[in-house]
Amino acid sequence: GNSVTQMEGPVTLSEEAFLTINCTYTATGYPSLFWYVQYPGEGLQLLLKATKADDKGSNKGFEATYRKETTSFHLEKGSVQVSDSAVYFCALTRGSQGNLIFGKGTKLSVKP
């Protein structure tokens, strides 16, 4: 079946450190891939997306590249800030099926 696996957290980094959150997926067909972020006390927000192989999604300094050969969509940021502290979810959609399938989430804490 279709599934998303994320690295387990929590991840604790110092401000300005480099961030990588690993995400791999299993899917039939050609899914679209997403990263969502959930800040404390808030709803899920779309962070970035990629709809086909080798696409790179980017937003707010975060990047992720759709790697079909490794079925991965790792999230990276070169220099994290305290305000990036949140839970990050990797997700996929199964083409026209519509609904999102989420990973379990990775909690990131950034210390000043």
Next chain:
Amino acid sequence: DTGVSQDPRHKITKRGQNVTFRCDPISEHNRLYWYRQTLGQGPEFLTYFQNEAQLEKSRLLSDRFSAERPKGSFSTLEIQRTEQGDSAMYLCASSLASLDSHYGYTFGSGTRLTVV
């Protein structure tokens, strides 16, 4: 448009009672989704509508759960005879079919249900 609205934000109910949640999607979105999120887990898909038609239901959606979207606008999710295991955050999201993959989904802030 103020995004996806969910009501109430919090609900505490006694075991065995019925509860109903409401979701108002973005007005031009024709797809509406319900998800459930428990602590430390990612959201799990429950069901979705395209316009007023319920197109898919997860096996997580037991017989005690029912969802409607009578006029293709707002939706309600009812849980009958609540159990403690129903305690979770219930999330609603909306999207525009055919553009799901390009624009993603807009989520509401959720309704937190606590069954005591």
